[in-house]
Amino acid sequence: MIIFIKGPTERKRLEINSHDKLYKKVQEAFNIESFNLSYDEDNQNKIDEKSTIPELNLKQGMTLYLHYEIIKKDIKREKDDFMCDHASNAMCAHCAPLDPWDAKYLEDKKIKYLSYNSYKEMCKYKNQDFIMEDYSVKKCTDHNRNIRCVNCQEKDILLNPQRYRMVDHVEFDDSNMVQNFIRNWRDTRRQYFGILIGKYKNYDLVPLGRKALVSGIWIPEQENYPDGFVINDKFEDDFLLDTGLEILGMIYTDLIFDGQMTSSKMKDDLFLSSLEVDFISKMQFMFPNFENNQLLNSKFVTIVATSNQNNEIELMEYQVSSQCMALTRNNLILPTSNPKLFYTEKNIFYKILQEDGTLKNVKAEPFLPVEYFIVRLTHGNKQNPLFLNSDFINNTISNKKLAEYFNEEYSIEKFSNFNLLMKLKNRFRNFNKFLKCIIEKNQEDFDKFLQEEEFQNFILELKKYFKKAWVCKACTFINEQNLERCEVCETANI
Incomplete structure (x- = not known):
């Protein structure tokens, strides 16, 4: 099926199949990361990223609308009080925006390298190709293998410092x-x-x-x-x-x-x-x-x-x-x-x-x-953590240590520890969905996961290793090993 995607600056033709992911196809076609799609130009009727192609009821030749923030590519400069001799609404060579690859600006800011996107813009401006180097030997099909022509001969390689x-x-x-x-x-x-x-x-x-x-x-x-x-x-x-x-x-x-x-x-x-x-x-x-x-x-x-x-x-x-x-x-x-x-x-x-x-x-x-x-x-x-708990988790943590860590408190805050989550990722089938609800702090989805059988089995497994000290009411001995009866007088733990 052929559809059209209309963005803020261009319109592209897109060929899609029923098994394709629409957002991924658009991302590859427009080379953008953060965006959303809608059926209308005003971005009111938005398209869910999770929706499959059949669910969207798309038709041949249909136009969808792409919305994203356009980042200004030039470097804005304020009016210079000493060099500029014009009104505030005018512009001259001393305050006009600079290209993002401007050598003097980068030198003044002590920036050694161009950013990738600045370099691409510079190549586009200078009408230069921007391609990845390939030093593999090209094989010609115009002659026998034991013959080498000008096209398939190995050439010297000239290196340049990457800019x-x-x-x-x-x-x-x-x-x-x-x-x-x-x-x-x-x-x-x-x-x-x-x-x-x-x-x-x-x-x-x-x-x-x-x-x-x-x-x-x-x-x-x-x-x-x-x-x-x-x-x-x-x-x-x-x-x-x-x-x-x-x-x-x-x-x-x-x-x-x-x-x-x-x-x-x-x-x-x-x-x-x-x-x-x-x-x-x-x-x-x-x-x-x-x-x-x-x-x-x-x-x-x-x-x-x-x-x-x-x-x-x-x-x-x-x-x-x-x-x-x-x-x-x-x-x-x-x-x-x-x-x-x-x-x-x-x-x-x-x-x-x-x-x-x-x-x-x-x-x-x-x-x-x-x-x-x-x-x-x-x-x-920058102290703005996505995962709220930064407690150190040993690389070879045991069930006993896990039980001590949770202390029978299975909350989003306890699970919001990336090191811990990496130790648990092979224990749960839909771990990526569980990780997502931890990232989004979605309590409703988190509670649903806790009720699933594999999570209940995980909690039951840790209970075997969890040992909470208790004081015997008869002899006041503090028990740490035996959870059911006092080690001294054998009084039941009630």
């Missing part, structure tokens, strides 16, 4: 979140790995910026060692379906306590090792960014909890460039025993900044500096 970043800032909505994660390392002195869960939002401190708003850290199944970790999980995110949350990135520790806090990076004087960059690149490929069915880098972010020069734990935030992703995808660069260098499998040239400010092409013969691919972000905390 933009996919995500500008990482924000944790609760400062206790990271401390609880690092506590796993403090308790065991073994390195830990976690997945950042949350949503992407606009970031106002960078023109057309984007931030990753982290609401929880999921610690998947893993083996932990003093010098690293082995991940035994496939990162299946079905439990996030319809919750509004998604996988944003990863966090891991690189800490060593040897009389004082330090790390492998301190010893080698580097940001990231070649092995880490290779790992980050492959993780970014696991969570790619697609726009109009085209691969364009990745929004996946990386946070490393490591030691700084003052021997304190510090968070460092990274992504790797799209060129790095393309090279590692084809195994054209490989980690080496020297953590600062990659070994190159092809003729690769990269640019370095000389003392006079000019760029010079240098051939990797055959080693390439790791830092060439690193893209730095910023991070911060």
Whole structure:
């Protein structure tokens, strides 16, 4: 079926089938995140996001209306009292809006990278193509396999420093979140790995910026060692379906306590090792960014909890460039025993900044500096937690500890602990719906879940491990082990 979607700035033709999800199709077609649909232009008769195509009673050639907030793409400037010589309702070169990629503005604000959306707008303005690098060998069908023509010959690769970043800032909505994660390392002195869960939002401190708003850290199944970790999980995110949350990135520790806090990076004087960059690149490929069915880098972010020069734990935030992703995808660069260098499998040239400010092409013969691919972000905390309870939950919590945690109080507030919820996600069939009602603080849906058989069985199971101390009325002995009779005089607990 063909329908039309009319938005604030454009109208698009959309082909849909009965099994399609309308909102997802519109999101892909218009490349927007927050929006709603309606049958009318005034947005009065709204379309429910959960409705299926058959339920909407759509007809061939029908027009639906798309509503979303249009973000101004230029940088607004106020009238300059010294430079502007005109009325308040006029405008001149000193107060006219700037393009979001304006170099002078970014330099004044100490912004090193363009935001992803600013870079796209700049490419559009300059009529330049914006595509992901692809260094795979093209196979010609015009000749035999043992012949190579100009089109299928391997070409030299010229690298350029990446001018933009996919995500500008990482924000944790609760400062206790990271401390609880690092506590796993403090308790065991073994390195830990976690997945950042949350949503992407606009970031106002960078023109057309984007931030990753982290609401929880999921610690998947893993083996932990003093010098690293082995991940035994496939990162299946079905439990996030319809919750509004998604996988944003990863966090891991690189800490060593040897009389004082330090790390492998301190010893080698580097940001990231070649092995880490290779790992980050492959993780970014696991969570790619697609726009109009085209691969364009990745929004996946990386946070490393490591030691700084003052021997304190510090968070460092990274992504790797799209060129790095393309090279590692084809195994054209490989980690080496020297953590600062990659070994190159092809003729690769990269640019370095000389003392006079000019760029010079240098051939990797055959080693390439790791830092060439690193893209730095910023991070911060804002105390506005989505999950209200930030109590530390041990990574290997037992039923006995769970019983102590709940203390026979099964409320939304008790369940509103992301670490706890991740320990329970495999115990309930419709966990994503349960997670959604916790996020939305929907008491009515929560009460319904508590009445379901599997939740009742869960509560009954914990009751076996819950031991509440009681005072014997006969001899006043405080009993902690035996719940039915006094350990001293055997008087019944009434």
